[in-house]
Amino acid sequence: MNKLAALHMRLGVIYAIIGMTLGNFMGASHDFTLMPVHAHINLVGFVSVMLYGLVYMAFRDQPVTRLMKAHAGLAHVSVLGMCASLSVMFLTGQAEPVVGIFSVLTLLSMVLFAVILFGLTKKA
Ligand code: HEM
Numbered sequence: 001m002n003k004l005a006a007l008h009m010r011l012g013v014i015y016a017i018i019g020m021t022l023g024n025f026m027g028a029s030h031d032f033t034l035m036p037v038h039a040h041i042n043l044v045g046f047v048s049v050m051l052y053g054l055v056y057m058a059f060r061d062q063p064v065t066r067l068m069k070a071h072a073g074l075a076h077v078s079v080l081g082m083c084a085s086l087s088v089m090f091l092t093g094q095a096e097p098v099v100g101i102f103s104v105l106t107l108l109s110m111v112l113f114a115v116i117l118f119g120l121t122k123k124a
Pocket of ligand 1: 023026027039046
């Protein structure tokens with residue numbers, strides 16, 4: 001489990017750096033067009049992903065399952081896809097359907113995590 005925990009925590013802290021960099025640019029330029037992207041990369045990217053890592057670290061004696069790997073893939077593809085498509089939408093007014101698709105995938109990744117967490121805590 002340690003490797004999966006490390007992957008989530010490493011990617012989580014990278015999302016934090018991207019989100020905070022964007023926050024600094026917004027503050028310096030007084031251009032808040034991408035504020036929703038800043039909020040989502042910090043909260044769905046950094047906070048949620050870091051929590052995935054910390055939860056897996058707490059259950060590090062448990063084996064990594066295929067569901068956990070599928071969740072990791074879906075979680076990172078969907079957070080990156082959602083933030084990228086949100087950026088396009090707020091900059092150009094286009095891509096709303098793509099934002100919708102990635103929003104549903106982001107929700108699905110949290111549902112998968114709920115299934116994983118219920119399984120892990122049942123054994124705890
Ligand atoms: C270097 C760190 C950060 C900087 C410089 C920064 C900067 C900013 C700025 C300039 C705004 C726009 C404020 C406004 O016009 O109302 C903002 C909004 C926001 N930030 Fe950050 N931020 C940082 C870190 C974070 C983190 C770590 C999170 C969450 C974990 C976060 C979540 C949010 C949210 C949710 C909003 C929207 C607030 C609203 O809608 O009123 N930020 N941030």
